[in-house]
Amino acid sequence: xxxLKVVVSGPVGAGKSTLxxxxxxxxxxxxxxxxSEAIGKELTTVAMDYGxxxxxDQLLYLFGTPGQERFDFMWDVLTxxxxxxxxxxxxxxxxxxxxxxxxxxxxxxxxxxxxxVGVTRQDQPPVWGPEEVALYLGQPAERVVGLNxxxxxxxxxxxxxxxxxxxxxxAA
Amino acid sequence: xxxxxxxxxILRELKQALPELRSVVxxxxxxxxxxxxxxxxxxxxxMAATAxxxxxxISQTTELGSLEETIVRGREGYFVVYAAGDKGVLALAAxxxxxxxxIHLEARDFATRLAQVL
Numbered sequence: 001x002x003x004l005k006v007v008v009s010g011p012v013g014a015g016k017s018t019l020x021x022x023x024x025x026x027x028x029x030x031x032x033x034x035x036s037e038a039i040g041k042e043l044t045t046v047a048m049d050y051g052x053x054x055x056x057d058q059l060l061y062l063f064g065t066p067g068q069e070r071f072d073f074m075w076d077v078l079t080x081x082x083x084x085x086x087x088x089x090x091x092x093x094x095x096x097x098x099x100x101x102x103x104x105x106x107x108x109x110x111x112x113x114x115x116x117v118g119v120t121r122q123d124q125p126p127v128w129g130p131e132e133v134a135l136y137l138g139q140p141a142e143r144v145v146g147l148n149x150x151x152x153x154x155x156x157x158x159x160x161x162x163x164x165x166x167x168x169x170x171a172a
Numbered sequence: 173x174x175x176x177x178x179x180x181x182i183l184r185e186l187k188q189a190l191p192e193l194r195s196v197v198x199x200x201x202x203x204x205x206x207x208x209x210x211x212x213x214x215x216x217x218x219m220a221a222t223a224x225x226x227x228x229x230i231s232q233t234t235e236l237g238s239l240e241e242t243i244v245r246g247r248e249g250y251f252v253v254y255a256a257g258d259k260g261v262l263a264l265a266a267x268x269x270x271x272x273x274x275i276h277l278e279a280r281d282f283a284t285r286l287a288q289v290l
Contacts (some may be wrong), residue, residue, distance in 0.1 A: 030229070031226055034200075034259055046222050046224075047223075047225045069201055069219055070204075071222060073215075
């Protein structure tokens with residue numbers, strides 16, 4: 001099977017770098033810089049994250065984007081040739097949902113590929129569940145998955161769902 | 173002098189030392205413009221931070237030692253990005269005939285001075 005390039009995107013602090021760190025079976029590439037804004041963390045991705053993962057004999061190349069919209073030029077660079085996309089959003093920060101929706105619309109307009117929305121921080125209530133976020137974003141329920149990006153068995157769920165959807169769409 | 177005035181002063185001196193520069197942008201390592209003379213500063217600042225961040229990582233992964241600078245060379249000129257300490261980025265645009273050796277020499281000095289203020 002050909003390796004599959006998957007882009008992991010979403011607003012700042014959604015857990016993109018954490019997800020790739022949690023899942024990668026090879027040494028990751030990260031590009032963290034000190035933050036100068038109050039975004040609730042000390043480091044932020046300025047170029048990309050990269051990791052690899054094998055799922056049911058399928059090799060996945062995971063490319064993480066920066067979260068801030070000022071780095072949107074990297075979204076274009078990294079989505080080039082992508083065959084799938086995972087858009088993460090923090091379930092405990094509904095104020096991020098509009099940006100998540102904008103970003104999803106933009107990325108899919110550039111690269112119409114199979115995608116899954118991952119709602120992070122499911123282990124830290126109060127938090128919006130995947131069904132609620134699916135309603136908010138106007139997405140079908142099967143495209144929205146809840147997860148905790150720090151926990152391997154949970155972090156892998158959006159990618160498992162992505163592969164299932166790709167198989168269904170390929171068969172259809 | 174306020175921090176901003178000191179940075180403006182360093183920017184002026186840099187442009188005096190290297191009059192051939194087309195533009196100069198000083199940004200934070202997370203891509204926000206701090207002082208500059210560029211109309212397109214927000215975008216250039218973000219790209220400079222990306223170029224520096226990726227340059228550092230490439231340098232580390234391919235065992236080149238610590239990063240000196242990232243250079244983009246086009247047919248019409250250069251875009252060069254230096255680290256200014258842990259928090260700052262110094263980005264310069266210069267025409268293709270520019271003396272790159274001299275630019276490096278001056279820019280590294282100025283990057284050190286910027287780092288002390290930042």
